[in-house]
Amino acid sequence: MYLHGTSKVNEKNHLEIGGVDTVELAKQYGTPLYVYDVALIRERARGFRETFKRLNVSAQVAYASKAFSTIAMIQLAEEEGLSLDVVSGGELYTALQAGFPVERIHFHGNNKSYEELDMAIKNKVGCIVVDNFYELSLLEQVCLENNANAKVLLRVTPGVEAHTHDYITTGQEDSKFGFGLENGQADQAVEQALHSESLNLLGIHSHIGSQIFETTGFLLAAQKMFAKLKNWNERFNFVPKVLNLGGGFGIRYTEEDKPLPASEYVEAIIGEVKKLADELSIDIPEIWIEPGRSIVGDAGTTIYSVGSRKEVPNIRHYLAIDGGMTDNIRPALYQAKYEAVLANRVKDPIEETVSVAGKCCESGDMLIWDLPLPKANSDDMLAVFCTGAYGYSMANNYNRIPRPAVVFVENGEAQLVVQRENYEDLVRLDIPLKSKVTE
Secondary structure, eight states: OOOOTEEEEEETTOEEEEEEHHHHHHHHHOEEEEEEHHHHHHHHHHHHHHHHTTTTTTTEEEEEEEGGHHHHHHHHHHHHOOOEEEOOHHHHHHHHHTTGGGGGEEHHHOOOHHHHHHHHTTOOOOOEEEHHHHHHHHHHHHHHHHOOOOEEEEEEEEEEEEEEEEEEOOOOOOOOSEEEEESSHHHHHHHHHOOOEEEEEEEEEEEEEEEEEOOOHHHHHHHHHHHHHHHHHHHOOOSEEEEEEOOOOOOOOSTTOOOOOOOHHHHHHHHHHHHHOOOOOOSOEEEEEEHHHHHHGGGEEEEEEEEEEEEEEEEEEEEEOSSTTTOOOOHHHOOOOOHHHESSSTOOOOOOOEEEEEEESTOEEEEEEEESSSSTTTTOEEEEESSOOOSGGGOOOGGGOOOOOEEEEEEEEEEEEEEEOHHHHHHOOOOOOOOOOOO
């Protein structure tokens, strides 16, 4: 059994996080329940920021809020000195409601609307990561209408893909995101941005993948980007102030996962960027990165109540819980794997192997296959680890199931940061049919 952060087993044989008994949390707030270990979030954030500080390199560590975006989480990111990556008007609105410093907000997205860009410009967002030619022209229009200027990065596709332990380099740049480095699109975008009276081109951005357990992909991306920067320096006299290498740093979901510490990713990136900048005889640009999952992923634990059982002789034992693909769709979408324990009987001996089923009317609603557990009963609680990223943010109301509450725990105290939805919430925006007029 592997426990993350402040998680431990207390004298009652209950799972405790942040000094708070998760069984008591479930009784107070109901299940399913997302529980976040605030101390672990702080530790993960500082692992990135303090490495840049220790090596005396100018940088911004922008929390990728798509992983988990609530007002409380954005406020916590501000407390830890992070910048913020948003990808929609809704995420931007959440950041504004949280009072996050607008100058540290970076606005991403491959299809930003006029209204979203207008909101960003009116609120003086710190940087807009431009994704395509449509957006480049639209942003110029919005800036002119608002008599404003915008600081921008251009997102490029460097022809490097990285996932887990593997990376792929390819001449083809088939992605819905960004300007191609090799097909001339990035050159054209740079020239257009540099000639714009409304846009201030800070540099370029790339994102090569997710759940990455090595540094090779980041270094290859930097090399490809600097090869182009050399060309742009010669053609346009352009020297980047910022180089954004994105996110995708991996976390441990199961014992098969072997992520690197944050410092190792950062040290490798800094070393490569310094070397490449020296070769180009330019000052090292400010380095931006965008960790999301790696800050909140293993800080989240979901507590469920156990319900029904089904035993298929000589085949499988199913154990059903009161959540599933409505609060964690990743197993259904990506075959994501998780580890779990009984929150109220953590150290009881293992007696069986079960497959954990969600309660949705969908055969694909399976949370964990073949999980070793003590003999579980309907009064037990299941704690599923590492659900902090893309659990709440992708939660849904399939089968009209209300979304769970979210609780932050730290130093023996619990704070409710998102209320549980109720049935009234489910129909709040519904509009009944008008009655037919009868003669």
